[in-house]
Amino acid sequence: MLAHPVRGLTGSHVFNRTAIRTMATARRQAFETIPSSPIRVMRTVDAVRRWRKPQYLDHRIVSLVPTMGALHQGHLSLIRSAARESHHVVVSIYVNPAQFGIKEDLASYPVTWESDCKILAELDRELADDGGNLGRISAVFAPTTPEMYPSGFPGQEVNSKGSFVILTPISEILEGRTRPTFFRGVATVCMKLFNIVQPEKVYFGQKDVQQTVLIRKMVKDFMLPTEVVIGPTIRESDGLALSSRNVYLGERRRKVAPVLNRALKAAEERYLNGALDRKQLLDAANSVITGVLNEQSALSPEKRAIFEVDYISLADPSSMEELTEIDPKKGSILSGAIKMLPVESPQPGEDLGHSGGPAVRLIDNIILKPSTET
Ligand SMILES: Nc1ncnc2c1ncn2[C@@H]1O[C@H](COP(=O)(O)OP(=O)(O)OP(=O)(O)O)[C@@H](O)[C@H]1O
Ligand SMILES: CC(C)(CO)[C@@H](O)C(=O)[O-]
Ligand code: BAL
Numbered sequence: 001m002l003a004h005p006v007r008g009l010t011g012s013h014v015f016n017r018t019a020i021r022t023m024a025t026a027r028r029q030a031f032e033t034i035p036s037s038p039i040r041v042m043r044t045v046d047a048v049r050r051w052r053k054p055q056y057l058d059h060r061i062v063s064l065v066p067t068m069g070a071l072h073q074g075h076l077s078l079i080r081s082a083a084r085e086s087h088h089v090v091v092s093i094y095v096n097p098a099q100f101g102i103k104e105d106l107a108s109y110p111v112t113w114e115s116d117c118k119i120l121a122e123l124d125r126e127l128a129d130d131g132g133n134l135g136r137i138s139a140v141f142a143p144t145t146p147e148m149y150p151s152g153f154p155g156q157e158v159n160s161k162g163s164f165v166i167l168t169p170i171s172e173i174l175e176g177r178t179r180p181t182f183f184r185g186v187a188t189v190c191m192k193l194f195n196i197v198q199p200e201k202v203y204f205g206q207k208d209v210q211q212t213v214l215i216r217k218m219v220k221d222f223m224l225p226t227e228v229v230i231g232p233t234i235r236e237s238d239g240l241a242l243s244s245r246n247v248y249l250g251e252r253r254r255k256v257a258p259v260l261n262r263a264l265k266a267a268e269e270r271y272l273n274g275a276l277d278r279k280q281l282l283d284a285a286n287s288v289i290t291g292v293l294n295e296q297s298a299l300s301p302e303k304r305a306i307f308e309v310d311y312i313s314l315a316d317p318s319s320m321e322e323l324t325e326i327d328p329k330k331g332s333i334l335s336g337a338i339k340m341l342p343v344e345s346p347q348p349g350e351d352l353g354h355s356g357g358p359a360v361r362l363i364d365n366i367i368l369k370p371s372t373e374t
Helices: 017-028 045-057 073-085 113-129 182-197 206-221 244-248 250-256 259-272 278-297
Strands: 040-042 062-067 088-093 136-141 201-205 227-231 307-315 332-340 360-368
Touching: 040 045, 045 136, 045 182, 062 073, 062 182, 073 088, 073 113, 073 136, 073 201, 073 227, 088 113, 088 182, 113 136, 136 182, 182 206, 201 206, 206 227, 206 332, 206 360, 244 360, 259 278, 259 307, 259 332, 259 360, 278 307, 278 332
Parallel strands: 040 136, 062 088, 062 201, 088 136, 201 227
Antiparallel strands: 307 332, 332 360
């Protein structure tokens, strides 16, 4: 819905109240909104700046929830938290090409603008009805790539030249080892989003735990005036972490996908029973993985779903560097990544998932909290 401002009225001699009211209404409506909602859609840096300025003057708390769209309950839980604690929630929807490697799934990444808008409009009504919120969803920022990269898009290659925000060594380990441009892309786009929206608070999900450590570090090291809030991982009933990429899985691989969460939970159980040693904890996780892989391998090609393990990690909570033993005063981050391979021998009519079911990278983690006795 795009309402245009009324032009030419100022030339009229009959400048009565109705005309003034019409002009005021037109000015108020001179922006795009999500249908059946008051949520503004802002597509340019300039539009955000114009909207943002009066919020400073009114001492309103503005928060930002950065997303790549294809919204699910994980995103909605972050938006709900933001609305409880701020007067205005801005949700950004932007599939940032710079964080995708050249061989990654940028071309097939789910883009679901219409349903995202419906989901946001519905959530906004829920937020309005709930007296416990400070604010609602005020705006969606949905820029284009030329808007976000005003000097031209630098490219997705590892050796691309351009203006980047790079944090090392955090960007080089774990996810960064397999996705060498990923955290450069994330830090760069988040710095841009923070500079555009100037949020008092930013909300990120624990599902992408290394991303949360990176963002906290960026905010600290570049003295950004924003508070980083991390929301819990929202899961399906069988433990699979919600992720926009789950749509790629299809039925056969979806059944096997909770293996990563089960493996991490087995290691967590050992920690909760007092184990601190890396080998003891990771053995528990690896034995779940080996068990499921053996089960799947024993099935015929038209029934099985095979995956590869990228890493299972036990890392320091602030640097994400690997630990040999957990310091119970600090705790640890237990995380993992697996690659679900495309199914073998697809069956006629089989649900293979979005885009024909390409390989899907799944990540998950559990925070091993410091023990309170020490
Ligand atoms: N299951 C979840 N629970 C809580 N937060 C989540 C969950 N999934 C994603 N988020 C958070 O939502 C924000 C936007 O993430 P994004 O749009 O990439 O969705 P995603 O589901 O992580 O997609 P992808 O499949 O690409 O990883 C990030 O801060 C991310 O950590
Ligand atoms: C933070 C983010 C929106 C940056 O593009 C993305 O990495 C994501 O969705 O987690
Ligand atoms: N949620 C992380 C975004 C990505 O994998 O590109």
